[in-house]
Every structure is written in structure tokens, then in C-alpha cells.
Amino acid sequence: MQNTGRDISEQVYRFIYDDISFFEIETWFYNIISNYDSDKTSPFFNELITFNFRQKDAKNNLKSLLKEVWLKTYSEEITYERIRRVLRDIINEAIPVNQGCRELSGLYFSGYDFIPYDFDGYLSEMLDIPLPIEYKFGIKMH
Structure with a gap:
């Protein structure tokens, strides 16, 4: 299974904007970690694999981490996903x-x-x- 930056950015975006639950993002992270095709020595990757999903206020802490690191790094991909989401929401009357x-x-x-x-x-x-x-x-x- 190959994970592209776009696939990961889409999941991150969906979590940050509450389209998927904390449990779903946690499960998804555990499933992709071993197959992640990027630089496993990056500080972001290390923060992610050591993130404690059981800590108090884990959901908000994870959102903060993702906003701080992932959104800054992949802001253009996230913007494209935001555009797709707005268009989908208009079409679906959401x-x-x-x-x-x-x-x-x-x-x-x-x-x-x-x-x-x-x-x-x-x-x-x-x-x-x-x-x-x-x-x-x-x-x-x-």
C-alpha cells in the first residue's frame, strides 16, 4: 500500500474539520505508519509515531500538532482539498x-x-x- 502526500493530506484535512472521528484517524494512522513512503527520519514523522492517542485531550492535541506541522508543509494540497469539500458540500446541500x-x-x-x-x-x-x-x-x- 502506497500513501501519497495527497492521501494523507486529505485524511488530515477531514480530521481537522471533523469529517472523520478521532477513532477513525487513530486507526488510519496505525494502518499507514508501517507503509509510509516518506522520510521516516523527519521530525513530523517521529512526533506522529510517538503521539500518545490515550493522553488527556488527545483529540485537540493531535489537531494542534497537525495544524502546526502538516498544514504548513502541505498548505497547497490542503487548499485543494478544501475547495473540493466546499464544492461537494454545495452539491450535497450540506x-x-x-x-x-x-x-x-x-x-x-x-x-x-x-x-x-x-x-x-x-x-x-x-x-x-x-x-x-x-x-x-x-x-x-x-
Whole structure:
């Protein structure tokens, strides 16, 4: 079994954003450790294999570790996964379209110019539609 950086980045991203449980990421880590095809002398790899999944507040500690090391190292791959997730969530109606367009528009203006500019156009047409948080707290965020 070969693990690419993209496969690992996708799992890390899914864990950080609560798409998979702590138990699932722990099981997954144990399954890939022996097959990891990267530099096993890297500090990140050593931190990962010595991480105590039974420690108090392990879930938050693991998220912090992954955000600190993995996301910085593989930020571009993580951004691509984020884009895929937003698009999937829009299609599956897991998030409102205006929320997805806002996120994609923000990524476009952050330099990811492969994202169609159309999402910003769609967003400008939907500015009067409140986001879920605006419903909940009665605030206007734009």
C-alpha cells in the first residue's frame, strides 16, 4: 500500500474539520505508519509515531500538532482539498450556496485564480441572503 502526500493530506484535512472521528484517524494512522513512503527520519514523522492517542485531550492535541506541522508543509494540497469539500458540500446541500460562494470567492482573491471568478459574481447576487450564523444571531456580516 502506497500513501501519497495527497492521501494523507486529505485524511488530515477531514480530521481537522471533523469529517472523520478521532477513532477513525487513530486507526488510519496505525494502518499507514508501517507503509509510509516518506522520510521516516523527519521530525513530523517521529512526533506522529510517538503521539500518545490515550493522553488527556488527545483529540485537540493531535489537531494542534497537525495544524502546526502538516498544514504548513502541505498548505497547497490542503487548499485543494478544501475547495473540493466546499464544492461537494454545495452539491450535497450540506452548506448554503451563498456560504460556499463566499468561501470560494475568498480563495479566488487569495491567489487561487484557477477557481472560476463566477463564484464572486454569484456571491454578489446573493449578498442580501443571510448566512445561517446571521439567522441565529440576527447580525449582518457583509
